[in-house]
Amino acid sequence: MPSVPKPDQATANHALRLMLRERSIMSALVAFHRGTGDVFRLSLPGFSPIIVASPDANRFVLVTAKDNFAWRTEGDPVAQLLGHGMLVEDGAVHDDARALANPLLHKRAIGGYLATMSALTDRAIAGWADEAVLDMAVEMRRITLNIVMKTLFEVDFAPEIARLWNPLLRLLRFISPGWWMVLPGIPQPGVARARALFDEYLYRIIRARREMPQGEDLLGVLVRTPGLRDEQVRDQVMTMIVAGHDTIAALLSWAVYVLSQRQDIQAQARDEVRAVLGDAAPDMAALGKLTYLGCVVDETLRLYPPAHLGNRRVVEPTNFNGYAFEAGERLGYSIYLSHRHPEFWDAPEDFKPERFLESHEAFSFVPFGGGERTCIGMNYALYEAKVVLARLLQKVDLLPVPGAVRQSMMVTLQPKARGGGAFVRVQCR
Numbered sequence: 001m002p003s004v005p006k007p008d009q010a011t012a013n014h015a016l017r018l019m020l021r022e023r024s025i026m027s028a029l030v031a032f033h034r035g036t037g038d039v040f041r042l043s044l045p046g047f048s049p050i051i052v053a054s055p056d057a058n059r060f061v062l063v064t065a066k067d068n069f070a071w072r073t074e075g076d077p078v079a080q081l082l083g084h085g086m087l088v089e090d091g092a093v094h095d096d097a098r099a100l101a102n103p104l105l106h107k108r109a110i111g112g113y114l115a116t117m118s119a120l121t122d123r124a125i126a127g128w129a130d131e132a133v134l135d136m137a138v139e140m141r142r143i144t145l146n147i148v149m150k151t152l153f154e155v156d157f158a159p160e161i162a163r164l165w166n167p168l169l170r171l172l173r174f175i176s177p178g179w180w181m182v183l184p185g186i187p188q189p190g191v192a193r194a195r196a197l198f199d200e201y202l203y204r205i206i207r208a209r210r211e212m213p214q215g216e217d218l219l220g221v222l223v224r225t226p227g228l229r230d231e232q233v234r235d236q237v238m239t240m241i242v243a244g245h246d247t248i249a250a251l252l253s254w255a256v257y258v259l260s261q262r263q264d265i266q267a268q269a270r271d272e273v274r275a276v277l278g279d280a281a282p283d284m285a286a287l288g289k290l291t292y293l294g295c296v297v298d299e300t301l302r303l304y305p306p307a308h309l310g311n312r313r314v315v316e317p318t319n320f321n322g323y324a325f326e327a328g329e330r331l332g333y334s335i336y337l338s339h340r341h342p343e344f345w346d347a348p349e350d351f352k353p354e355r356f357l358e359s360h361e362a363f364s365f366v367p368f369g370g371g372e373r374t375c376i377g378m379n380y381a382l383y384e385a386k387v388v389l390a391r392l393l394q395k396v397d398l399l400p401v402p403g404a405v406r407q408s409m410m411v412t413l414q415p416k417a418r419g420g421g422a423f424v425r426v427q428c429r
């Protein structure tokens with residue numbers, strides 16, 4: 001059986017040139033994919049994961065052969081940070097945690113979060129000066145953090161956000177791709193302190209909740225679950241904070257940046273929002289009518305998927321399309337490469353929201369994964385993204401700011417400009 005191919009020298013040289021030009025590892029991945037095919041091996045010293053990137057491969061990993069792959073790799077930074085959180089667990093621990101959180105992320109529950117999502121977006125916009133140049137990566141992170149903390153845990157995060165901002169960013173950097181992949185055990189300055197500060201806060205809100213009426217939100221559900229200790233509650237809460245804000249913040253930063261660059265798309269989206277909502281805050285029914293805005297969100301998720309790679313560990317010897325995967329190997333299904341696959345997307349590099357008015361090949365668009373472990377926060381994220389964008393379009397014009405923005409491969413795919421993330425000028429309407 002053929003072994004998984006590595007990019008040849010010509011492909012590797014081309015990838016290096018692209019990477020230097022675009023200043024992004026993502027360009028190198030595109031070159032590897034185009035030059036080597038839908039299954040290839042990255043070979044770094046001591047770290048050589050298999051990467052797969054096609055609708056077939058996504059279906060295989062997510063559905064057909066899902067039991068041959070595990071999520072948890074003991075010792076990985078993400079497993080260290082999230083402990084036994086549902087994102088990094090398999091089997092019963094995962095299933096129990098998912099069952100507890102599911103009702104709080106169901107469409108029925110989300111209807112109850114919309115007013116909070118609007119109000120917290122409005123609060124952020126109210127603090128913006130007319131003509132200000134803002135780093136939308138910062139603004140969107142602030143909004144999404146406040147929203148996740150209030151909707152799922154009934155806490156006002158505003159008084160804590162300044163103090164916990166840098167610790168949180170440090171922890172997100174810790175779980176992003178980095179030198180630890182080739183130099184396991186490399187010192188991680190600042191991580192222990194950041195974690196101590198964040199955990200102190202988490203245990204504080206958990207203990208406070210144990211002492212008051214417990215409420216119907218996720219924190220209430222977790223603390224009254226028999227047998228769930230504070231450490232286990234902490235792991236699920238940390239998982240939801242990380243997965244429930246960093247992804248949506250990335251999506252919104254990219255969307256706002258693209259809207260600032262594409263006035264035609266911004267105008268069309270605003271016309272729709274005005275026609276459906278006027279000045280009103282959106283409810284469930286109105287959000288369902290924002291079809292074009294939904295296409296803008298989908299197209300942003302396609303070109304800039306926040307979760308760019310799904311990580312797995314092969315647990316059973318596996319054969320995919322004639323290639324052998326050995327037990328113990330790491331494998332990633334590349335959401336980013338699937339979304340730019342030239343066989344399944346016409347002009348894949350172009351931002352064309354209207355392509356989502358047509359259907360697409362199953363498993364070619366997997367921003368939320370697929371199968372039994374599809375993102376539990378998918379609906380929450382899609383509604384939140386529409387609420388925040390609708391409020392922005394109602395209240396401000398988004399204008400371009402010169403300067404390149406590159407794609408930075410952190411735990412999510414983040415925009416990076418000189419001195420920040422994605423700068424946009426806002427004009428109050």
Ligand code: HEM
Binds near residue numbers: 373
């Ligand atoms: C735009 C926003 C989001 C994107 C792009 C996204 C993407 C994803 C993807 C791709 C997966 C599957 C990963 C894999 O197969 O390896 C996933 C799983 C997960 N997501 Fe999201 N997510 C988003 C928002 C959220 C939100 C808002 C929450 C929680 C409030 C959340 C919580 C989770 C959890 C807990 C899992 C693990 C589910 C399981 O294994 O059963 N995500 N997400």
